[in-house]
Every structure is written in structure tokens, then in C-alpha cells.
Amino acid sequence: MKKVNFTKALIEGQWQDDVTLTLDDHGMITAITSGSPAPADRVSGYALPGLANVHSHAFQRAMAGLAEYRTSNSDSFWSWRDVMYRFAQKLTPEDLATIAAQLYLEMVTAGYTSVAEFHYLHHQPGGAPYDNPAEMSDAIVAAATDVGLNLTHLPVLYQASGFGGAPLSDAQARFGHTTEAYLRLWDSLAGRMKPGQNLGVAFHSLRAVTPEAIDTVTAHVPQKAPLHIHIAEQMKEVDDCLAWSGQRPVEWLLDHHPLSSRWCLVHATHLTSTETTALANTGAVAGLCPTTEANLGDGFFPLQEYLAQNGAIAIGSDSHISVSPIEEIRLLDYGQRLKYQRRNLHATPDHPHSGDWLYGQALRGGALATEQKTGVLAVGQQADIITLDPASPLLVGTPDRHLIDRFIFSGNRSPVKDVMVRGRWQVRDYTHPGACEITARFTKTMEKLVNLLD
Ligand SMILES: [Zn+2]
Incomplete structure (x- = not known):
């Protein structure tokens, strides 16, 4: 004591x-x-x-600022992803541990006290598992332990390169698991968490996992394990989901899974009004990453409408072009001010201060998305x-x-x-x-x- x-x-x-x-x-x-x-x-x-940073791909810290050059006359999220894939091929477990430790050091110094690590770089280049299949996860756990940052580790299930189970590309081979192999990894990690660390699940996206796999994994893990998913970040993903299912990504997820506060929908940028209302009513957390979403040209999350309906939000630094809770919250608010040509949009009569209100919302959502008492x-x-x-x-x-x-x-x-x-x-x-x-x-x-x- x-x-x-x-x-x-x-x-x-x-x-x-x-x-x-x-x-x-x-x-x-x-x-x-x-x-x-x-x-x-x-x-x-x-x-x-302190705040939880609910969305991190630690290895991307090492390429922050190195994809800011023209590669074609139509650079986009997808051309950035090609650069990121090339970079991901180079990394060893030792590299990942070193990069993650530097990142987590920067996070804790900036005032984040927890991180949810959305971890998909699992295997050797070419896709063969390491002798220890959890070797890359162990690198993440070691980095968080070294720095003393709370960790919600989210090993990612990644199975397909597009909706309908399209095979992984060569560049995605390091990310993939069968559902059975993923559950073996998950079970082996459950015993490796240290004080301040817990384990959740990340489905990479609806384009990368099958509906059956979501059902199987969700049924396997404990009821309280957080469930994260990238969703509706780009309009191409929305259009591809419509072509696959006749529904938009968030619409599909709402229809097929009982969303609750254990779910964190990362980005959820492109929502209709109906989706916004329905998502807010579930209690699920929207994991917003304003600096990365701006950097990648994603679009604007409908924050005003969502908060007005008591939707839960949290913040993440995602690709780590910025590691600052101040900058994430500031940009989240400024994006809406620019869009609506107004100020202090989200504050309420009971909570009239914008910074105070948004920081409080991010604290509340961060605790939910990490399932930590914070x-x-x-x-x-x-x-x-x-x-x-x-x-x-x-x-x-x-x-x-x-x-x-x-x-x-x-x-x-x-x-x-x-x-x-x-x-x-x-x-x-x-x-x-x-x-x-x-x-x-x-x-x-x-x-x-x-x-x-x-
Ligand atoms: Zn992400």
C-alpha cells in the first residue's frame, strides 16, 4: 500500500x-x-x-512520414497500403520489439496509459509460422512490459484479401491464419498476459474474415474479451461490401452480430444516418483515429450526429504519424468545426467546455474498448x-x-x-x-x- x-x-x-x-x-x-x-x-x-490509445499497429511507427511522396497520379489509402506492405516484409521479431518499445515510450510520455495493439504481423516473410507461433505477439508484450504501458493485445484474424474469401496476396502472407490456428494462438496467448495486460480479438475487417469465422471465434473466447474490427474506413470498402452482400459494412455487422460495449468499430467513417443512430444505440465504441484518417484521406466520421445520440467514442493513433492525445482530440474537433463552420459543436449545456467534454468521452470509450478499469x-x-x-x-x-x-x-x-x-x-x-x-x-x-x- x-x-x-x-x-x-x-x-x-x-x-x-x-x-x-x-x-x-x-x-x-x-x-x-x-x-x-x-x-x-x-x-x-x-x-x-490517462487516456487509452485504442488503435495501434506498432510496426508502422517506423515508417511514419516515409510514405509522403507521390507514387502515381491517384495516390490514396490503397497506394499507401502497398508501401506499408513492402515495409512489413522487412521486419524481424527483434525489429518489432524495438520499434514497439520506442512507440510505447512515446505514448506513455505523451500521456497515454494504455494501448490496444491491433496486431496482424504474425508470421515469417512468405507466411510460414515461426517455431514459436506467438513470437511476434511476444515482441509486443515484451515492449509494453519494458515501458510499463497497459496493453490490450488484439491478435488479428486475417484470412482473405477481399469480400467472399478471396485468397491472401503474397504481401499478406505474414498476416494469415486458419480459424483453428488462430484459436490455438489465442489460447496460448491467454496465459502470457502480465499484470496490466489483457487479451481481446481483432477481426481485420469484413473483407478479410468470413462470417463463419467471426461466429466461431466470438463463441470461443470469454464473454468479456473486447472485439475490435476495422470498418467502413474507405468508400471502396463500402462499395465492395454492397456488391458482396447488398449491405454497407456497418449495416451488415449490425444485422448479423449483437453489438455491445465490448465491440470497438475502428474508423466507421462512412455511415448513413440510419447506421449512425443504430450504432450509437448499441453502446459499441467508435475507435476514431483522426490524424491517420486525415493522413490517409479517409473522410469525416459523423461525430456531431453520433455524440448527440450518446454514441461512445475512443481515440487511437493507428499508423503513428502522430503520437499525441492532444493532437488526436484537437483534430477530431477541428475537422467538425471546418465542416460545419461552427465552434464548440459537441459540448452540451451541462458540459459546455469542448476539451473537457471530448477528453471525458475518450476516457469513457477507452476504458470500454480496452476492458480495463481505467x-x-x-x-x-x-x-x-x-x-x-x-x-x-x-x-x-x-x-x-x-x-x-x-x-x-x-x-x-x-x-x-x-x-x-x-x-x-x-x-x-x-x-x-x-x-x-x-x-x-x-x-x-x-x-x-x-x-x-x-
Ligand atoms: Zn488500423
Whole structure:
């Protein structure tokens, strides 16, 4: 058991002064008091819950910014995917562990306290499994363990290159499993999770798995395991799904599976009004990745309409062209402001502050999509906490009600000063103790990989 005291903390949505949290040996909050400084581990900072990053492909961190050149007169998501596939062929398990550690270091330093890793790079180049079929998953688990970031590991089922079970291409051979082999992998991973880690399922997309496989896997795994899927990111996917089934992707999923808060629909960019309403009513989380969706030219999620119907959202950094919760939330809001030529669209009379409101929504959805007891500072919850620097020029003199708005909408230097994950400090005074060693390893790996890229 230990106690930690903060200058100010956001307790169940309200800022309180001189807050002391009591934590048990597993990093869970067992008591909260406020109003008097305690002789505890005293932290000068404004404490609030850390965010979950609900959509990550860790290996893509190493190619961030390296696909920003013209390859044809019609560059798109699909031409970017070709570059990504070529890059994915180069990586060894050691490369993946090194890249993921650097990425997770950047995440925790930026203020994410959990990541959901949507992991599909399973096999050797050419598609043969490694001697240990979980070797690439083990690299992800090791990286999260090294850095101290909570991990929801989502091994991906990937079986087809298009709707109707079209065979995988050579470039996709590293991703594929039969349903039986996937379930063996899943079962073997269930015993490998460490404290702060849990296991869910990712279906790559409706184009990459069959309806039968979704049924079989969903029936096999525990009822609480989170279920993630890429969906309706691009109009080509919508059109192909219509040609295959007569329904749009989200429409099809709503019709064929009982969606609930254990589902996270990643992107869900292209929705009709009917789909938007129906999806919001299920309680499923829309896993939005604003910087990647902008980078890939995906389109705009109908945020205004969806939030108005109490739809749940969370944020992810996906391809990692940005690793900043501030930038994800800022861009999510700015996209809608530009689209509707208005401001503060999503705030409500009860929650009039845009930054505060959207950050709170992302906390709530992040906890659901990761199935972790995170996203709020309360008894019985994980001590997943970030502190904002009260000495930051971005925050000095800020009234409590504007603190999160100012955190999200001002400046370019993050005021995230300290980060605690499940009761353990991973970042103190802007620094992670393993940063130098992790980045030195990453530098060596990148020197090798960049030369292989062209
Ligand atoms: Zn993705």
C-alpha cells in the first residue's frame, strides 16, 4: 500500500485540491481524500486520468512520414497500403520489439496509459509460422512490459484479401491464419498476459474474415474479451461490401452480430444516418483515429450526429504519424468545426467546455474498448494518472474549469509532466527512466531499416 498526494486532481469529473490517493500493491485506488496536504509522495501537478490509445499497429511507427511522396497520379489509402506492405516484409521479431518499445515510450510520455495493439504481423516473410507461433505477439508484450504501458493485445484474424474469401496476396502472407490456428494462438496467448495486460480479438475487417469465422471465434473466447474490427474506413470498402452482400459494412455487422460495449468499430467513417443512430444505440465504441484518417484521406466520421445520440467514442493513433492525445482530440474537433463552420459543436449545456467534454468521452470509450478499469479516478479503479505541469506557461493562471480545454487547445509543447500506470511512476518530470536505452536501440534498428525501404 502507498499514498500519493497531488496539488489538484480530477475526481469523478470535479477538480479538487490537495488530493491523496491510497493505492494497493496492484496499483488499484482504495481510498481518496481531499482538502489537506498529506505526508505522502507529494506531486506538484494537476492529476487526471490517462487516456487509452485504442488503435495501434506498432510496426508502422517506423515508417511514419516515409510514405509522403507521390507514387502515381491517384495516390490514396490503397497506394499507401502497398508501401506499408513492402515495409512489413522487412521486419524481424527483434525489429518489432524495438520499434514497439520506442512507440510505447512515446505514448506513455505523451500521456497515454494504455494501448490496444491491433496486431496482424504474425508470421515469417512468405507466411510460414515461426517455431514459436506467438513470437511476434511476444515482441509486443515484451515492449509494453519494458515501458510499463497497459496493453490490450488484439491478435488479428486475417484470412482473405477481399469480400467472399478471396485468397491472401503474397504481401499478406505474414498476416494469415486458419480459424483453428488462430484459436490455438489465442489460447496460448491467454496465459502470457502480465499484470496490466489483457487479451481481446481483432477481426481485420469484413473483407478479410468470413462470417463463419467471426461466429466461431466470438463463441470461443470469454464473454468479456473486447472485439475490435476495422470498418467502413474507405468508400471502396463500402462499395465492395454492397456488391458482396447488398449491405454497407456497418449495416451488415449490425444485422448479423449483437453489438455491445465490448465491440470497438475502428474508423466507421462512412455511415448513413440510419447506421449512425443504430450504432450509437448499441453502446459499441467508435475507435476514431483522426490524424491517420486525415493522413490517409479517409473522410469525416459523423461525430456531431453520433455524440448527440450518446454514441461512445475512443481515440487511437493507428499508423503513428502522430503520437499525441492532444493532437488526436484537437483534430477530431477541428475537422467538425471546418465542416460545419461552427465552434464548440459537441459540448452540451451541462458540459459546455469542448476539451473537457471530448477528453471525458475518450476516457469513457477507452476504458470500454480496452476492458480495463481505467478512465476515471475513483475507488476500485486502476491508478492510471497523468499530471499537468502547473508551471507550464500554457497553464499558469488557468481557472479549473478551463484546465482541460487549455491542455487540449493551446500550444505545441505537451504539459504532461508525470505519468503513473497502475500505481507505478513511468514518467517523472517529463522523463522515462528507460528512454535513453530504448531510443538507442531504436536508432540502430532504423539505420538498418531505412536503407531497406526504397
Ligand atoms: Zn488500423
